[in-house]
Amino acid sequence: MSILNTVEAAQAPPSAESRLAAEPVAAPVVPALTRDFLAWVAGAPRSYADAMEAWRSSCPRLTIWEDALGDGLVRVERGSLPTLDEMLVTLTLRGRALLDGVQST
Numbered sequence: 001m002s003i004l005n006t007v008e009a010a011q012a013p014p015s016a017e018s019r020l021a022a023e024p025v026a027a028p029v030v031p032a033l034t035r036d037f038l039a040w041v042a043g044a045p046r047s048y049a050d051a052m053e054a055w056r057s058s059c060p061r062l063t064i065w066e067d068a069l070g071d072g073l074v075r076v077e078r079g080s081l082p083t084l085d086e087m088l089v090t091l092t093l094r095g096r097a098l099l100d101g102v103q104s105t
Contacts, residue, residue: 037064038099048087
């Protein structure tokens with residue numbers, strides 16, 4: 001790109017794409033139960049068995065555990081033995097960022 005093209009591009013009105021990129025992005029809305037679940041996981045080491053006991057639901061409208069797994073907010077890490085008490089539920093980087101963003105507002 002020549003200097004002339006650079007000057008012309010700098011003087012041109014911003015494109016729709018660049019205007020959209022410059023607009024602030026709203027923080028994600030996190031349901032209260034999801035926030036509570038992420039805080040619960042972050043609060044102490046939690047086994048898979050603990051998580052199932054505390055957060056499993058047969059109600060199709062309360063899918064906090066399944067949604068957090070599906071959205072990549074938590075992961076299940078296998079311990080030395082593949083038992084439910086040895087497997088740990090931990091926040092992913094995405095889950096931590098979401099929780100930190102929610103808690104900072």
